[in-house]
C-alpha cells in the first residue's frame with residue numbers, strides 16, 4: 001500500500017503555496033488547504049499512531065472529527081495538548097507529535113492562540129455547510145432572516161448571499177430556546193460564539209460507521225468516504241487499488257472514486273450480495289463502509305428523539321423542540337440502503353468497536369455475560385463512547401451489537417448520548433479574555449494610592465483590596481501588627497474603612513421596614529443616633545451585622561460587612577418587592593460615594609480637635625453611638641462615634657473625592673502623638689481582644705444571636721422580624737448548642753482546629769467545638785482565640801484540648817471579652 | 829440557556845437572572861400562630877411538580893425587579909411571566 005499526492009486535483013489545496021511542517025521529528029511538505037492528516041497521507045505516512053491502552057499500531061481512519069486514532073499534540077505555532085490530525089489545519093512551521101489518546105499538559109508556559117468570546121442574536125442558525133445546510137440558509141435569508149451558517153471544516157463553499165458563514169466552527173452544545181455555543185478554531189485564534197437563534201437547522205450530515213471484524217484497527221483500514229474525501233479535496237490517493245468491505249453502494253462509489261474509475265482490482269466484499277465472508281484482507285489498504293449514521297448529537301442533547309430506520313440500518317430523527325429542524329442526511333435523506341451487518345464473527349478480541357478505548361466485540365460480550373443488558377450499563381462497564389470522539393464511530397455500532405447479541409430487534413436500544421462539548425475545548429478558550437488582570441474586577445478605595453506608596457501589604461476581601469498591615473523596614477507581619485495594635489491602645493490609629501457596605505434606606509415606611517429586617521427596634525432610634533443590629537435569616541441564624549444611623553424620620557444610613565453589601569441590598573429588595581410592596585421604601589447603595597476613615601485610640605479626640613472641626617467633641621455633646629454632620633479639616637463630613645476596637649473611636653465619612661485629603665490631614669494632625677495607620681490584621685486582633693464577632697468568620701450560618709452570647713440584641717416585644725419565629729424552634733433553644741467562648745493557651749491555636757474534652761489519641765474523637773478566630777494578642781502579650789463550643793458558657797474555667805498533628809494544645813475556656821471587660825475605654 | 833421574558837425588560841439571557849424558588853408562598857401573617865411543624869413547612873417545604881410550576885425570578889443583572897413565571901418543568905418552556913402585582917395567569 002502506497003499513499004501519494006497526485007500531480008493535480010484537490011479542490012481544497014493551493015499547490016502554489018507549499019508549506020513545511022514537522023511530525024514526530026521528521027520534516028515534511030504539504031500545501032495550504034491541507035489538514036495535518038491529508039498532508040501526512042500525501043507523504044505516505046499512513047501509520048505512526050498507537051492505541052491508548054493496548055499500544056496497537058494505528059493509522060488515519062477518517063477525514064473528519066470522528067477520527068478515533070490519529071491524535072496529536074501540536075506544539076508550534078500554537079499549543080494544543082490533543083487534537084485529531086484530521087482537524088488540524090496545516091500552517092507553515094507546524095510541529096506535531098502523535099499522542100495515544102491522552103494529552104499532556106506542559107509544566108512551562110506554552111503559546112496559546114488568542115481567545116475571545118462573541119455573542120450574536122439571529123433569526124436562523126444553520127449548523128453544517130453542505131448542500132442542505134446551504135439551501136436552508138439561503139431560504140432563511142431570502143425571507144429576510146439574519147442567518148449564521150457554521151461548518152466545522154476548514155474549507156467551506158462560499159456562504160449564500162446575506163448569510164454570515166463561519167468555517168472552522170464546531171457547534172459544541174445546544175441549549176434551551178435556540179442557544180448554541182460554537183468554537184471557531186483557526187491558526188490565529190479560538191473564538192467561542194454564543195448564538196441565540198429563533199430557529200436552528202441541523203444540517204450536520206451523516207458519518208460513515210466502521211464494521212467490527214478481526215484486525216479492523218490496523219493501519220491501512222479507512223472509512224470509504226474518507227478515502228474519497230482525500231482523493232477529491234486533497235488530491236491524495238490512499239492506494240492504487242484498495243480492498244473494500246461494504247454494506248452499501250456508497251462504499252462501491254467511494255472506492256471507484258479513489259481508483260479514478262480504474263479497473264476493479266482487489267477484493268471487494270459486498271454484504272448486500274454475499275451475507276457472509278471470511279476472506280478479509282489482513283494487510284494493505286482496506287476501505288470500510290458499515291453504513292451511515294445521521295449526526296444527531298446536538299438533536300439528542302436537547303431532547304430530540306430518534307427512531308430506527310430498517311432500510312438504512314440507522315437512527316433518524318423523531319420528535320424535537322419546535323424551534324429545531326433537521327435537514328439533509330442528518331434527517332435521513334440520501335442515506336443509502338444498507339445491509340444490517342455490524343460485526344463479522346471471528347476473532348472477537350481484535351474486532352474493535354471503540355478504537356479510542358481499545359474495546360472490542362469480546363468486551364461487549366463479556367459485559368453481557370456479566371448480566372448487563374442496557375447499552376448505558378455496557379458503556380459504563382467498557383467505557384465505550386467515553387473517549388475524546390465520544391463514540392462518533394462506536395455508538396450505533398455498540399447498540400446494534402448489544403441488540404443482536406441479546407436477540408432483541410435492532411430498534412430495541414439506540415446509542416448512548418454524547419455530551420457537550422462536541423470537541424475538546426481548551427480552558428483558555430472558555431476563559432477567553434477573562435484572564436490575569438481581567439479575571440475579576442479589582443475594587444480600590446480612594447486612599448489606595450497612599451497605601452501603595454507606604455508599602456501596605458494587601459489582602460483581598462471580596463473584590464476589594466484592603467491594607468492588611470503596613471510593615472516598616474525589617475518588620476515581619478507579627479511585628480507590624482503588634483506595633484499597630486499597641487498604637488491604637490496607647491495613642492491613636494487610623495483605618496481605611498471605606499469598603500464597608502453602605503445603604504441609604506429612605507421613605508415614610510423606612511423605620512417600619514428596618515424593624516422587620518433587624519432584630520433590634522430601629523423605629524425608636526432618635527435622629528442623630530446609631531444602633532448596632534443583627535440581620536437574621538428566616539431560619540433564625542445570623543446573616544449579617546452592621547449599624548443603622550437615623551438621618552431623619554424617613555431616612556436611615558445602614559452599614560453592612562464588606563463582603564455582604566450586595567447580599568444585604570438584594571435581601572432588602574426581595575422583601576420590599578415580593579412581600580411588602582405596600583411599604584414606601586427605597587434602598588440605594590452608597591458604598592462608593594462615601595469614604596470612611598476610622599480614627600481609634602485614647603488620643604482620637606485630641607487628634608480630631610487638632611485637625612479642626614466645628615463639632616463639639618465633648619462626650620456630653622457627642623456621646624457614644626451618635627453621629628454628627630459637620631466639617632472636619634474643612635471637609636463636609638458625617639462623624640460617627642462607633643467602636644470596633646473598644647477604644648474611643650470616630651468614623652469620619654466624607655465624599656470619596658476628598659478621602660485622601662482627609663487621610664493625610666489626619667496623619668499630619670496626629671503626627672505629634674504617633675498616629676499610626678493600621679490594617680485589617682490589627683483590626684481583627686483588636687476586635688477579638690474585645691470579643692466582637694465577625695459575621696462569616698465566627699459565624700457560619702448555624703449560629704443564633706444567643707449562641708454568640710448576644711441575646712440582648714434580640715428585642716423581646718411581640719413585633720415580628722425576619723427569623724423571629726425560628727428562634728422559638730426546639731432546636732434553636734437547645735441547651736447543648738455551641739456557644740461563643742474565649743480560649744487562652746500557651747501556643748497559638750490554628751483557626752478551624754477541632755476541640756475535644758479528652759484526647760484519646762485515636763480518631764474519630766468526640767468533638768465539642770472549633771476555633772473560629774485566633775491571634776497573638778499584642779495587648780495581652782499572649783495567644784487568644786474565639787471558639788464555638790458546646791455548652792461553652794458553662795465551661796468557663798475548664799481546660800479543653802485541640803489535638804493537632806504532632807501535638808495537642810491545651811486551652812482554658814474564658815469569657816470572649818479579653819480586654820477592658822468593663823467597656824470603660826470607648827469614651828476615652 | 830433559557831431565554832426569559834422579564835416583564836419590564838423583555839427577553840433576556842438566563843445568566844442575567846437569579847432563580848427564586850416557588851412563587852405565591854406568602855410570609856405568614858402571624859408566624860407566632862404557627863406550630864413548629866407548620867413553620868417548618870413554610871420554611872423548608874416546596875412543591876416539585878412535573879409540568880407547569882409557578883416560580884419567582886429576579887432580574888438581578890438587569891432592572892433588579894422580582895417577577896413571577898409559569899414554567900413547564902418537563903420542557904423548560906415558559907408559559908408566562910408576570911409582574912409581582914399582577915394576578916397569576
Ligand SMILES: [Zn+2]
Pocket residue numbers: 834835836837838887890891892893
Ligand atoms: Zn428586567
